[in-house]
Amino acid sequence: MATSQTHHVVVALESFYVPVPQLELPAPHTYELREYERTYPDQVAERIRDADILISTIVPIGAAVLDPSVSPRLKMVAIVASGVDAVDLEACRARGIVVTNTPHCNTVAVAEHAVALYFAARRSLVLSNALVQTGEWPKRGALQKYMNGPDGKPPKTCRDETLGIVGYGAVGRIVESMAKGLGMKVLISGRKGSATAPEGRTPFDVLIRESSVVLLCLPRSPESLNLISDAELASMKPYAVLINVSRGLIVDEKALLAALKNRRIAGYATDVYAQEPASSENNPLVGPDTAGLNLITTPHVAWSAEDTIDKFHKALRANIGGWLSTGQPKYRVA
Template sequence: MATPWRVLTLAPLDRDLVKGLFKPLGDAVELLFPESRDEDGLLAVLPGAELIIGDFTGLFSLDKRVLEAAPHLAFVQTPSVGTDSVDVDMLAKAGIPVANTAGANARGVAEWALGAALVLCRHLAWADRGVRAGGWPQRELLARNPREIHTQRVGIVGYGAIGSETARLFEALGSPVSYWSRRRRPEASATYRELDDLLAVSDILVLTLPLTPDTRGLLDARRLALLPDQALLVNVGRGGVVADDVVVEALESGRLGGAALDVYEREPLPPDHPLRSREDVLLSPHGAGGTGQAQFNIVAAVRDNIVAAVTGKPVANVVNGVDPLVRRR
């Protein structure tokens, strides 16, 4: 009888759910779970791990110490699109493929980006707070210059599965859409512009980029200053692409007319952070992709890749350039 593959699940999922997910594999897998959600719990279970399902909360980072503690590690699957909690380059050098769930939550995140832009354009959250407080800020609302979405030029930074779906939704409402990406997309419906040119013509700027060494701090104060006055920022990518303090400064200066943020440099956002007190900011707890359909898609993608790895088939969505055929170490 073949030795079962040892699958370590780091995400805070119910054990019975995980067991049910891989029940069809029977004795082909042995499931491992950290007994405590801290470094000691992680290090105690790593020596036996061959396949790791990462942690979508970001609590457990997969870095050099993990590789040293897991000599048999052969594959890492993130239950998310982002891989910023995984040292993908280090694992690439070790010949260990890393896969994400690209596209699984694209529609959910794109709908959040569009909905957030509508909230900012029409000041919906601000008006809701005023009415709930006992007021009737009708004239004040008109004085804030509500905008119709089709009149807004939309710029999308990052044109992967989320960026392209976001472009399609804005285009359906009549907004002219441009994009910048690290490589041009010949199939794109939106117009390609160099980054600085894109910023100069974006009334609504949507960030969908992952966080990598190349994208960290990509939008600094100089670049945000290129935006038209009172531009709106929607970030569904990663917080580190634009620093939270840079966003605050742009809001205070009036360069930004509002921001909708689902992601932050530090999560959870610190209780005393100035973003929490601004009425021109819509805050969300990194939940843009948190729809039932998106979660189903992510779980299915994780399951399919673990099944592929165990049964000797190539895994999908490898992000670090390693051969997708998982081999025991």
């Protein structure tokens, strides 16, 4: 690190997500922390004006606030998350600002959340709960028919499921192991648009047709936008459930809602949305129009766990400490 400065102003913009740990800086470095629970885009410029090190999660850090006239002292952007799409990496590179992330910290929590969403969708837990809470059980005498799929059959058990995993990173591998332990057959997807797949993988279109459970756990990229839309939903088995713990915009939400209403698939469970926070004003999957559907919506919390926070803290310390001591953070992105 080409600087003689040893005292650093650390600005944390979003401790609401992950509390800032006590940093362990190598001697002779010291720091002062300016911590904000939440920061909105129009507040970023003012809050980072004196920052040497910026800690953030999802608030946009764009070219305008990265201009030297706005953040003249900024030398490092430490993202507490895997994704860094909120940061203008080119603007950082142009100024020599180091950008780091904290990958693989939430993989166990996300994998477990994905399995929880599977059971909730396959067993229609949210829909069943709503029917009980609204007094429908004594009115109707029995409610098990609401667990049936569009094929009219009761829900499958794990040993009769074929899980198709789209996105074979750390989360996908953990879910694969858990699913096999439950007795499921597991398919790993090849790339969409290719008629063939590498050894050990199943062509995407084949996986969509043959799986009774489809799990999405892949990054968002230009190639993965609307990966699941009308054509894919139409080719799924009528008793298929779709689980999404990836990113918003990978599933066409309007097409998904239509598929649920038309009983083309058995259920959908998601932790991510095209626009977040999701509400009835900005998302078709939220609000009264979804009543009676086997739809589970959690508020982008799959990552949340004590284990995740501990790993975030270790990775953040390693990034800042490594940068100050050797110029090489542990998880450098730019």
